[in-house]
Amino acid sequence: MTLPTRHEIEDFLIYEADLIDTWKLNEWAQLFDDKGEYQLPPTDCPNGEPEVELFLIYDDKFRLEQRAIRQLKKADHSEFPRSRVTHIVSNVQVREGEDDYFIVICNVVVHRSRLQKHDIFPARCEYRMLRDGDTFTIRRKRVILGLETLRNQGKLSIII
Amino acid sequence: MNGGLGFETIRDDQEEGRFRVHRGAFTRDDVLDLERKQIFDRCWLYLGHVSEVSKKGDFITRKVGGRPLIFLRDRNGKLQVHFNACPHRGALVCREPSGRRRKSFMCPYHGWVFSDEGNLIETPGPDAYPETFNRDGSLNLQPVPKFDEFRGFVFVNYDAGAESLENYLDGACEILDLVASQGADGMEIQKGMQEYSVSANWKLLQENSADAYHAGITHSTYFDYIGARDKLIDNFDNTLSFGGVRNLGHGHAVSESLGVMPWGRPYARWIPSFGEDAKAEMAVIADEILKREGKTKGEMIVKGDRNTLIFPNLVINDIMAVTVRTFYPLRPDYMEVNAWSLAPINESPTSRERRNRNFVEFLGPAGFATPDDVEMLLQCQMGYSNADFSPWNDISRGMTRDVVMKSDEKQMRTFWRQWDKMLKETHVGDA
Ligand code: FES
Ligand SMILES: [Fe+2]
Numbered sequence: 402m403t404l405p406t407r408h409e410i411e412d413f414l415i416y417e418a419d420l421i422d423t424w425k426l427n428e429w430a431q432l433f434d435d436k437g438e439y440q441l442p443p444t445d446c447p448n449g450e451p452e453v454e455l456f457l458i459y460d461d462k463f464r465l466e467q468r469a470i471r472q473l474k475k476a477d478h479s480e481f482p483r484s485r486v487t488h489i490v491s492n493v494q495v496r497e498g499e500d501d502y503f504i505v506i507c508n509v510v511v512h513r514s515r516l517q518k519h520d521i522f523p524a525r526c527e528y529r530m531l532r533d534g535d536t537f538t539i540r541r542k543r544v545i546l547g548l549e550t551l552r553n554q555g556k557l558s559i560i561i
Numbered sequence: 562m563n564g565g566l567g568f569e570t571i572r573d574d575q576e577e578g579r580f581r582v583h584r585g586a587f588t589r590d591d592v593l594d595l596e597r598k599q600i601f602d603r604c605w606l607y608l609g610h611v612s613e614v615s616k617k618g619d620f621i622t623r624k625v626g627g628r629p630l631i632f633l634r635d636r637n638g639k640l641q642v643h644f645n646a647c648p649h650r651g652a653l654v655c656r657e658p659s660g661r662r663r664k665s666f667m668c669p670y671h672g673w674v675f676s677d678e679g680n681l682i683e684t685p686g687p688d689a690y691p692e693t694f695n696r697d698g699s700l701n702l703q704p705v706p707k708f709d710e711f712r713g714f715v716f717v718n719y720d721a722g723a724e725s726l727e728n729y730l731d732g733a734c735e736i737l738d739l740v741a742s743q744g745a746d747g748m749e750i751q752k753g754m755q756e757y758s759v760s761a762n763w764k765l766l767q768e769n770s771a772d773a774y775h776a777g778i779t780h781s782t783y784f785d786y787i788g789a790r791d792k793l794i795d796n797f798d799n800t801l802s803f804g805g806v807r808n809l810g811h812g813h814a815v816s817e818s819l820g821v822m823p824w825g826r827p828y829a830r831w832i833p834s835f836g837e838d839a840k841a842e843m844a845v846i847a848d849e850i851l852k853r854e855g856k857t858k859g860e861m862i863v864k865g866d867r868n869t870l871i872f873p874n875l876v877i878n879d880i881m882a883v884t885v886r887t888f889y890p891l892r893p894d895y896m897e898v899n900a901w902s903l904a905p906i907n908e909s910p911t912s913r914e915r916r917n918r919n920f921v922e923f924l925g926p927a928g929f930a931t932p933d934d935v936e937m938l939l940q941c942q943m944g945y946s947n948a949d950f951s952p953w954n955d956i957s958r959g960m961t962r963d964v965v966m967k968s969d970e971k972q973m974r975t976f977w978r979q980w981d982k983m984l985k986e987t988h989v990g991d992a
Contacts, residue, residue, distance in 0.1 A: 441927060443753035445658065452914040455753030455902045457927040459918050467789060471782040471929060478779065479932035516939070550756035551926050552897060558932040 402503065404495050405532065410505050411493050413530075413537050418488035418509070421560050426469035429560065430462075434531060434538040439465040441544045441561070444551060457557065458544070472560070479558035484515040486559050502529040502540050508547075511561050513554075520554040523547035524561055566591060571981045572953070573974075578961035580974050584948035587762035587941075592984075593893045600873050600983050601626045605709075605716040605729045607875040607887045608632055608642065610903070612713065612749035618662040618677070622655050624897075625717055627889055630705065631655050632715070635677040636664055640710065642717055643679045643702040654702065666702075675702045712741035713748060714885075732809030736869045739862055740883050742854055743828045744905025750885070751917075755900040757926040761938035762945075763874060763890040766898065767976055769934050770876040770886065771816040771868035773801040773968040774958060779937055783929045786922070787823055791832045797823045804866075804967030806959075812872030812979025814972035820864040824881040824923070827916040828905065829863045835915055842911060870972055872979050877903075882920035894942050900925065 420429040433439070441458035442449050451459045460468060471477050492508040505528040513520045524547055529540040544561045551557060566589075572581040586592055606626045613621050613632070620633035622645055629645040631654070647654050652670040665682065667674045674683035679702035681695050695701065707718040709726035714737055716726055727734060741748055759766060769775070777784065777799030788794035804818025825832035829847035831840050851859035869877040876886040886900040902920050904913065923930040944951075956977065959969025 444756060445754045446752050449753060451917055452910060453752070453917075455751045455755075455917055455920060455925075457753075457755070457921060457925055459921050461918075463790065464786075464922065467786045468929070471786060474782050474785075476781045477933070479936040552756060552758045555758045555760065555926070556932040556935045557927040558936075 402497075404497065404503055405537070407493055407495055410495050410530075410537070411490070414490045414493065414505070414507060417539075418490050422486050422488055424473070424483060424486075426472055426560065427466075430466045430469040432539050433462055433465060433542075434533075434540055435462060437462040437465060437539055438541040439468070439544075439560075440541065441546065441557070444546055444548055447545045468560070472558075477558075479556060480515075482515070484513045484559055487512040498529060502531050504528065505530055509561065511559070513559055522554065522557070522561055526561070566595065566984075570984065571977055573978065575960075578957055580956045580960055580970075580977070581953040582956060582977055584945040584952055584954060587764065588893050588945050588948060590893060593890055595984055596873075596890075597627070599986060600980065601889075602719045603723065603983065603988075604873050605718045605723065605726050606873075607871070607885070608708065608715045608717045610713050610748075610750045610885070610901075611640070611710060611715060612747075612906070613659070614640070615749075616661065618664060619660075620655065620663050620677075621659040622653075622657065623899075624889070626719060627891075628719075629653060630717070631666070631702070633663070633677055640708070640715065641678060642705045642708045642715075643675075644705065646703075647673060648681070648700045648702065649673050679704060712737045714741075729811055730871070731811045731813060732807070733811075733813040733815075733869065733871050736809070736815055736867060736877060736879075739858070739865070739867070740877060740879050740903060742858070743850065743862055743883070744908065745849060745853060746906040748883075748903050749906045751902040751904050753902065755898070755925045757898050757900075757935075758896065759888075759898060759935050759938050760895050761935075761942035762893055763888050763896040764976075764980070765938045765941055766888050766896065766934075767870055767874060767876070768973050769938060770878065771814065771870050771972045772970075773804070773816050773868070774970065775937065776801055776968075779933050780923075780930045782933070783923055784823070786929055790834050791823070791825075793832065794823045797821075801968035802966050806965045806967060806969055806971040808971065808975045809869075812976055812983075813870060814975040815867050815869040816967050816972050817865060817867045818967050819860070819866075822866045822880070825915075825919055826863070826866075826880075827882060827912055827919055839911070839915060842909065846912065868972075870976060872976060878924075881923050882916050884920070884924050 439460040442456050446454045475481050489510045494506045496504040498504045507526050509524050511522040525545045527543045530537045568585050570583050570586055608625050609632050614634040622631050631643045631645045633641050635641050645653050647668040654666045654668045665674050665676050672685040676682050681700045705717045706721040806816045808814050829843045831843045847863045850862050867879045874887050878884045883903040885903050888896045888898040890896045921928050925931050956970045956973045959965045965971045
């Protein structure tokens with residue numbers, strides 16, 4: 402498999418970040434393929450595996466689609482009124498994967514502003530991705546927070 | 562009598578069927594000062610679970626009731642709980658959240674060394690202290706006044722004269738026993754701790770954690786989600802007008818129902834999204850429990866959903882998985898929250914995977930429900946800024962009903978009556 406260039410991947414990651422920041426969350430969910438997963442390990446066990454350790458997010462495709470649907474509802478109280486969300490994407494690496502996917506690693510800093518509170522979520526994102534024509538699909542996105550705990554932020558009600 | 566606070570904290574009118582709590586109870590510094598002294602320094606507070614220090618030399622550090630502690634299993638297999646503060650000049654002796662195979666702890670400041678039993682065993686540099694140094698043990702790591710265990714749950718008490726843990730737990734012993742009986746080989750706290758916070762008064766989380774009344778409204782998006790998934794929700798009464806609430810004594814209460822909630826339970830209520838393959842294994846799990854514990858208790862374990870409040874700040878919710886949750890106020894409008902998953906030891910990998918997936922569909926700071934709870938608590942706290950003109954919370958639901966339902970507010974009244982009593986109690990030695 403020939404790996405995509407970093408430039409191609411950066412375009413894709415910027416597109417993904419833009420979908421999240423502009424609350425086009427259903428479109429974001431469709432970036433994942435049918436076996437797509439969205440995962441977030443616990444802050445005290447960043448290198449854990451979700452079958453074993455209790456993750457904070459352990460979404461299969463159905464659940465991540467539902468997460469998007471939920472967040473767009475008025476009755477998602479934690480995001481009504483909605484946060485202003487700003488992703489900064491950086492430090493992109495493209496690596497060989499296994500089977501049919503390749504690996505993308507990047508850092509993000511996500512700013513969230515709501516109810517006069519400004520939260521910052523730094524994270525390392527590890528993707529398993531596939532080429533799909535002239536674009537890509539996500540098989541798995543794992544978000545490893547660069548946070549010791551969620552004490553400062555209190556909760557995680559946006560997509561990273 | 563109001564503990565010297567100068568305002569009426571609760572109004573408990575049984576004849577009228579009205580129960581009110583003054584919103585000053587959530588906002589005032591003097592209330593929190595009194596709570597620390599009268600409640601947190603007198604009640605049994607949850608520290609941790611024996612499984613967190615299962616082997617000799619295992620230790621964890623944790624703040625309980627605002628105080629940093631070291632909880633460990635010593636070289637003889639005995640549990641120890643020390644204050645994590647150096648008797649020399651006060652530094653935290655242990656800075657790691659957890660570790661293993663530890664026989665001693667060296668203070669990082671001047672290098673005093675303490676054994677796992679807390680004894681001072683080394684002070685660097687010769688001849689500085691007289692022979693009599695530490696003969697009275699005052700330079701050892703200080704033990705907490707009391708700690709004890711019930712069915713694997715370990716509690717501390719900062720009042721040396723406190724009643725026994727089992728007396729204190731009262732009717733909640735039954736609930737702890739029910740969750741402790743899920744696994745044939747006992748239960749363990751899973752790795753993956755949820756450490757978050759809520760900018761609201763701590764008592765709001767105790768109220769919320771067993772409040773079935775809010776479920777259908779606050780969590781409508783969660784029920785939409787499981788409705789879309791399992792198509793089992795059409796006959797579900799989302800006002801939760803079923804089940805019941807029991808006062809368990811000492812301010813503890815449980816809101817419970819048997820077999821009617823629409824979510825799955827890894828131990829052991831199958832739902833379509835667990836998959837056909839899971840059906841057989843879950844039947845075996847249920848069967849083992851029913852055989853081991855008998856029909857009545859066994860059905861409570863496999864079919865029951867219970868939200869339990871253990872006074873003052875422990876929640877055991879046995880719902881789509883088992884969560885153990887505790888919290889402590891740093892300010893009247895801010896609390897730190899710690900939550901864990903309690904799971905059967907030696908659970909099969911497939912069952913553990915189902916549990917992990919099921920737990921976070923609802924619970925935790927990134928689940929489909931907990932963030933909305935956090936939001937509601939924030940909203941309440943903001944509303945309390947109007948306490949001067951809009952002073953009372955109403956907690957009367959179901960007060961005049963003969964048969965109390967799960968969605969009534971009896972569990973909150975149980976909490977508040979104990980809270981008010983303890984806040985106003987005078988103790989021997991009080992000025
Ligand atoms: S403060 Fe611990 S050795 Fe001095
Ligand atoms: Fe809730």
